[in-house]
Amino acid sequence: MSSIKMSFHNEEVIVKMYDTPTSEDFLSLLPLTLTFEDYAGTEKMSNLPKKLTKEKAPRL
Numbered sequence: 678m679s680s681i682k683m684s685f686h687n688e689e690v691i692v693k694m695y696d697t698p699t700s701e702d703f704l705s706l707l708p709l710t711l712t713f714e715d716y717a718g719t720e721k722m723s724n725l726p727k728k729l730t731k732e733k734a735p736r737l
Contacts, residue, residue, distance in 0.1 A: 679704065698732040 679694045681704070694700040703725075711723040 681707065697734070698730050699734055702729045 678696060679700070681692050681694060683690050683692055694704065706726060709726075711725075713721040713723045716722045
């Protein structure tokens with residue numbers, strides 16, 4: 678398991694990342710700056726520079 682620090686408007690949180698192909702793919706993009714947009718007044722969303730792998734990901 679890996680840990681990363683994320684910053685939001687001068688606030689920081691530590692996020693634990695499981696050792697999965699998708700997490701490794703995400704970690705390979707770091708450092709990363711994203712701009713978030715409001716979605717439906719209840720969520721914030723942003724797009725990554727590339728799609729992450731779904732290898733070994735559970736089907737929903």
